[in-house]
């Protein structure tokens with residue numbers, strides 16, 4: 001198996017022999033892709049951060065990624081919609097709702113903003129790029145009829161009923177992982193990788209129809225796919241991501257071939273044959289959808305579970321409430337999603353000149369919506385920084401976004417959260433936090449990388 005990040009050779013490394021030209025061209029294209037999408041923005045963002053631009057600080061300062069809430073409050077204090085160096089930024093719940101639900105905004109992309117010359121360079125650089133979970137034809141990157149077609153097809157096989165049908169499977173997976181944890185010889189274990197990290201990927205493998213013996217291969221790509229959601233990545237991370245995307249793409253191509261010959265009951269098998277008014281997803285669209293399911297459904301849910309464990313151990317009174325009233329578990333999951341939103345940031349682009357919160361927003365401008373801040377907006381949530389599993393209006397949170405791109409995996413995420421957390425805390429009622437917890441070092445996704453606990 002090719003290691004992620006080792007597939008593209010730099011022009012300097014390429015040996016002088018037949019085949020060198022395509023290798024060099026591929027490496028150059030990859031470098032241009034990184035330069036345009038990450039490298040140049042990184043330089044510009046760092047410069048503006050030094051000048052005090054709030055948005056740039058959010059993007060460039062690792063201390064802010066770990067604890068973004070003070071900065072969110074500075075954005076909120078500056079107004080509902082603030083002009084940043086590169087785009088508009090908002091910490092407001094009302095603005096996030098409005099923009100996400102508005103027909104004046106779309107996902108946008110370089111095509112809409114760049115000059116014809118830049119677009120030609122990007123078209124050239126894009127040749128040979130791996131299928132990316134958040135670039136077209138991924139449903140998360142497109143609007144209009146294409147988005148409607150993908151979304152209709154996927155929602156037809158990903159219904160709340162079919163997800164509820166997975167409850168037994170999710171419970172069995174959680175129980176098996178907890179059995180493994182209980183057998184751990186050491187009294188202190190990390191709850192993230194062996195539990196919070198394993199539950200979602202096992203569930204996604206079930207959805208994709210991956211047999212048990214093929215799952216370790218998918219797990220090789222999961223971190224790279226999750227990382228693909230990050231903005232302004234350094235070169236090494238970009239190469240790791242592209243390597244993982246290529247590896248996943250090769251794997252998924254073979255897997256789709258297998259499912260066509262021997263379809264199962266899983267979601268991907270049904271997508272292979274599902275049609276909408278006679279139209280099917282093409283091979284590339286199927287690959288993008290499978291990649292999106294892993295990228296969007298994996299690390300987000302890991303982070304939900306990790307943040308929930310951290311919050312509940314830090315707030316034993318709230319855990320006590322759940323012990324007395326276990327029916328509140330689904331609501332506790334929503335409160336974690338609100339208070340420590342696993343997806344902190346989403347963006348949109350104005351499709352035409354429009355106005356938001358009394359400000360003129362020109363066609364082509366980007367608006368960055370700080371979901372983590374919108375979910376702590378005091379105009380909507382009373383005492384917003386308090387963790388309260390009984391919070392009545394908790395479902396008003398925007399952790400799953402809103403509007404046309406509202407999370408398609410919402411029912412599954414809720415199910416995994418409820419079943420996973422309840423089972424964990426019931427199995428180990430005396431669980432306690434231990435020192436050494438470490439947050440993830442990502443901007444868009446918020447969670448825990450390492451969360452040591454004493455089980456008994």
Ligand code: HEM
Pocket residue numbers: 139140141151204292293294296297298300301304341342343346347399400401402404405406407408409410412413
């Ligand atoms: C706690 C867990 C999760 C959170 C917080 C979450 C959050 C989100 C958010 C914020 C978006 C919209 C992004 C935007 O508006 O730009 C989204 C979209 C999406 N999510 Fe989730 N998600 C979670 C779990 C899942 C799971 C388990 C799956 C499936 C296996 C999934 C599949 C998707 C898909 C397919 C989309 C794209 C929908 C579209 O573009 O129409 N998500 N998710």
